[in-house]
Amino acid sequence: MRTDPLTRPDRSRRWPTVTAALLLFAPAALAHPGDRGAALLLALTAALAAVVALLAWPLGRVTLATAAGAAAGASLLVDLCYPGPYRLPAFWAPFEWLALIGVLFRAVRRLPDRWAGPIGGLVGLAAVVLPLRFALRMPQGGAAGPVGGVLFSLLPVLGVGGASLYLRVLDARRERAVARARREQRLEVARGLHDFVAHEITGIVLEAQAGQLPGPETEETATLLRRLEEAGLRALDSMDEMVGALRGDQEAAGTTRRPGLADLPELVARFGTKGGPRATVDLAPGVVGLLSAEAQATAYAVVLEALTNVRRHAPQAAVVTVRVAPEPDGRAVRLTVGDTGGPATRRLRLRRRPGTGGTGLAGLAARAAAHGGTLTSGPLGPSGWEVCCTLPGR
Known part of the structure; x- marks a missing residue:
């Protein structure tokens, strides 16, 4: 109203x-x-x-x-x-x-x-x-008086009516812009929850399930608990950043660095330390400077989502390979995340509620399209899966 x-x-x-x-x-x-x-x-x-x-x-x-x-x-x-x-x-x-x-x-x-x-x-x-x-x-006024009076009154009425109608249109545009901005903010928070917090929580759940496997308590168990703590802290940090964005904290928003291609080796290494598939990353020299900060954040989110899906659906895959390289014409960057697949054990498969999930890659495809890129996914080899994202350069 x-x-x-x-x-x-x-x-x-x-x-x-x-x-x-x-x-x-x-x-x-x-x-x-x-x-x-x-x-x-x-x-x-x-x-x-x-x-x-x-x-x-x-x-x-x-x-x-x-x-x-x-x-x-x-x-x-x-x-x-x-x-x-x-x-x-x-x-x-x-x-x-x-x-x-x-x-x-x-x-x-x-x-x-x-x-x-x-x-x-x-x-x-x-x-x-x-x-x-x-x-x-x-x-004895004749018709001139009434006609003149009506015309004298009509012009201001038309002017005021037109001006108020114009302002009404501007108000409606502003309301739509505010609603659109709020919707985009909610979508951004949802993406943040899915891309970062969900990834860490997935790791926490899987490692907690692994900790329930029968066996004596060893140094390996202590290492597992430390990784659980670190993943939980990272999830809390991500939540703090999103809450700051919702509050409009400009100072906090200005000091928060978006993850990019340079952060992929650390992400892949962290993925490998949590057990499961062996992960490798191949980052071509000079590829970091080819993408804008926003496009790099999208690329990072694609890798994060793909690795999270490997944990959920193919924890017994032997190898996960992340490759980032420029296209032959040098105008775009191609990113692939592939795994060898394999049956997931019943004990370590993440249990999920029916009707949840499945929206991560669709949302990332929309983000890639917003940058003029594409995102596809499909089978790789006999039992593997590959996610491929192409993003245009600066």
Whole structure:
């Protein structure tokens, strides 16, 4: 719902607005006794329009649409039924017309779509025909007076209506941009959770399962527990970084370094120390400088996801190979992660809830496409699997 200073509750504005509206009734007390009833009627319509234009809405159960419709309807009704002399409306008409212009601006810009057009049109009509209240009652005035009054009122009404409609479009664009930014932020956090925290948690679960295998406690068990601690700490660090991003911590965001191609050897070495497949990395010389920081972060995430999938689905694979090299034309970088496959033991296979997982590579494919690259995956050899990602250079 659109909000602005005139649609948010603000009690400090009520009494000044009511006081100003009541002042419009003061001249009616000075009118000729025979015209006092007509003067009070004119003051009432002007005061009603002023209150709608200035007060914050909703007021109790009364919405802006209801109040604006009432003000416009009252003005049109007085135009049709005004019983007094033609000169009397000239005092209140300017105040009422300005108030109706204010109501028109708020109605077109702030009302919901289903009400903005009808209520805005009704208020605009009331403002346009307001000069007829006295122009049609002028003796021997002819048609020039009423036509001139309507044209004089029509141009500002069209201008204000167009300006408020333009601002309404800008407001809608801004709301869509904010919603899109929030969605992208949520997706970024989801990617971070999947790419980094899920990887570490997967390792923790698998090593915890390995620690339950029967056998005497040895130095190997102590090493396993240390690796569990380190993986847990890394997961906590990743969570801290994502929480800082959600809070909009610019200082923290500026000091957080994105992982890139240069970090792949450490990632692969850490993967190899947790048991399971033997992992190797082949990083071509000079390939790090070919990709932007954002593309390198995507490449790192691809390797991380592929290694995590090996742990989940092929922990008995003999070898996992990571290769990063430029394409022959030098305009792109090709990254592959392949494993030899093999049946997973029942004890070490990660148990997962039905309906979870399977979204990592799809999300990374979208990230690669955003950089102008591609990501594919498929069988390798008799029982292996390979993930291939191509990213364009700078």
